Amino acid sequence: MSNMEQDRWSRVKGRLRSSVGEDVYSSWFARMDLESVQDESVHLSVPTRFLKSWIQTHYSDKVLSCWQAELPDVNRIDLTVRSPVRCAAPAKEAPAPAESRRDEQRSAAERSNGAAPVSANHDALGGSPLDPRLTFASFVVGRSNTLAHAAAKQVAEGRRGDPVMFNPLYIHSGVGLGKTHLLQAVTWAGNTGNERKVLYLTAEKFMYGFVAALKTQTSLAFKEALRGIDVLVIDDLQFLQGKTTQAEFCHTLNALIDAGRQVVVAADRPPSDLESLDERVRSRLAGGLVVEMAPLGEDLRLGILRSRVVAARAHHASFDVPQPVLEYLARAITHNGRDLEGAINRLLAHSKLNNQPVTLEMAEHEVRDLIRPSEPKRIKIEDIQRIVARQYNVSRSDLLSSRRTANVVRPRQVAMYLAKTLTLRSLPEIGRRFGGRDHTTVLHAVRKIEGLVSKDNTLSDEVESLKRQLQE
Ligand code: ADP
Numbered sequence: 001m002s003n004m005e006q007d008r009w010s011r012v013k014g015r016l017r018s019s020v021g022e023d024v025y026s027s028w029f030a031r032m033d034l035e036s037v038q039d040e041s042v043h044l045s046v047p048t049r050f051l052k053s054w055i056q057t058h059y060s061d062k063v064l065s066c067w068q069a070e071l072p073d074v075n076r077i078d079l080t081v082r083s084p085v086r087c088a089a090p091a092k093e094a095p096a097p098a099e100s101r102r103d104e105q106r107s108a109a110e111r112s113n114g115a116a117p118v119s120a121n122h123d124a125l126g127g128s129p130l131d132p133r134l135t136f137a138s139f140v141v142g143r144s145n146t147l148a149h150a151a152a153k154q155v156a157e158g159r160r161g162d163p164v165m166f167n168p169l170y171i172h173s174g175v176g177l178g179k180t181h182l183l184q185a186v187t188w189a190g191n192t193g194n195e196r197k198v199l200y201l202t203a204e205k206f207m208y209g210f211v212a213a214l215k216t217q218t219s220l221a222f223k224e225a226l227r228g229i230d231v232l233v234i235d236d237l238q239f240l241q242g243k244t245t246q247a248e249f250c251h252t253l254n255a256l257i258d259a260g261r262q263v264v265v266a267a268d269r270p271p272s273d274l275e276s277l278d279e280r281v282r283s284r285l286a287g288g289l290v291v292e293m294a295p296l297g298e299d300l301r302l303g304i305l306r307s308r309v310v311a312a313r314a315h316h317a318s319f320d321v322p323q324p325v326l327e328y329l330a331r332a333i334t335h336n337g338r339d340l341e342g343a344i345n346r347l348l349a350h351s352k353l354n355n356q357p358v359t360l361e362m363a364e365h366e367v368r369d370l371i372r373p374s375e376p377k378r379i380k381i382e383d384i385q386r387i388v389a390r391q392y393n394v395s396r397s398d399l400l401s402s403r404r405t406a407n408v409v410r411p412r413q414v415a416m417y418l419a420k421t422l423t424l425r426s427l428p429e430i431g432r433r434f435g436g437r438d439h440t441t442v443l444h445a446v447r448k449i450e451g452l453v454s455k456d457n458t459l460s461d462e463v464e465s466l467k468r469q470l471q472e
């Protein structure tokens with residue numbers, strides 16, 4: 001490329017940077033390269049498909065106009081994905097003799113003893129503990145999880161250097177619906193099947209690892225270790241907290257994705273509802289493939305029960321659960337996979353201890369406390385604010401404002417009270433969502449309304465009606 005072209009490209013990048021801001025620029029454009037300019041079209045490249053599609057859907061006009069400001073004739077931007085440049089960890093590019101010997105020893109050890117190296121490898125990277133039962137083989141596929149399963153399978157079967165199909169893969173669902181099972185299945189499959197390194201971390205482990213690494217001043221080593229892996233799997237992302245951790249998570253995410261590594265994430269809510277996360281992280285998370293797993297249907301529940309019985313029979317050959325009992329359990333235990341597992345465990349324990357076959361009557365008795373009313377709907381703070389505002393004829397921004405007139409104060413307190421009682425959000429989080437109030441203000445509101453509801457019938461009726469509207 002000539003110097004003139006180089007200069008022009010720098011100016012275009014400068015325009016882009018000032019038009020989208022430093023943050024957006026460094027997240028999305030820092031790794032965009034100029035390939036060529038021909039007549040009316042400019043050929044640019046980025047390292048991943050993900051970046052390509054993101055830039056195309058969100059910034060193609062911007063990119064074009066920044067070029068046109070320099071070269072008015074340009075009317076087309078071609079954006080392609082550069083062939084994957086795998087930026088291997090420096091140690092690998094130029095292995096020191098000691099280093100490579102250790103590698104050889106390790107792989108010899110791995111060859112010699114079956115499944116152990118999976119966790120040895122994984123443990124060495126500081127991964128969270130894996131449950132050997134949570135594999136694809138024991139995962140039952142049904143309508144509510146077909147897509148999540150297919151996507152996870154696809155990720156697990158990827159080979160080093162394969163183009164990444166969707167990045168990150170983001171799986172969300174309520175509790176006990178199989179997220180951890182799928183994520184661990186990906187980890188087992190990836191680490192056993194091929195030469196890739198898959199690291200499974202809970203968000204807590206990520207935080208702990210990072211914070212601990214900071215304290216011992218090995219954070220660079222920690223980051224290097226993270227960057228040396230092919231697939232990073234993070235479970236329960238909703239627990240990621242703290243500004244430093246988040247900033248670090250954001251960097252790690254960007255670094256891995258841009259280097260063509262796969263990231264898989266699970267959380268109990270969609271990216272847009274991860275309220276404590278920075279907007280940039282949320283949009284990056286939402287930019288891959290987001291799949292929701294719905295509550296388990298009856299067929300799937302039956303399938304899971306059957307597979308649990310089969311697993312139990314491996315150790316207790318005489319254990320059996322008659323079909324009508326399985327059907328009863330699948331119909332009655334609607335809540336989640338953990339309760340299904342619990343039910344089979346209890347039947348097993350009972351039949352072993354009393355040396356009795358499993359009957360319907362015994363099952364009914366054993367699992368009675370696992371049978372819960374239908375799962376409550378997940379309620380969002382925005383919905384609460386909207387519905388409360390409507391009921392009291394104020395605007396949502398009144399609720400968030402600092403106005404203290406009585407006609408706004410009471411609805412605001414009611415809304416905070418409902419947010420505390422109908423969602424799992426913490427007091428500080430609710431405070432933030434109500435115009436950046438302190439958690440003590442929220443606590444005061446919750447206590448106030450709790451007190452009033454028991455005395456004031458009108459208010460109590462209003463609150464009940466709001467709850468009904470929200471739960472519909
Ligand atoms: P989550 O992480 O979504 O809270 P888990 O993955 O821990 O849920 O699942 C809870 C329990 O239900 C586990 O024992 C898991 O093996 C079981 N389970 C959930 N979905 C399935 C499934 N589709 N097939 C087999 N077992 C399942």
Ligand code: MG
Pocket residue numbers: 179180181235236
């Ligand atoms: Mg889980």
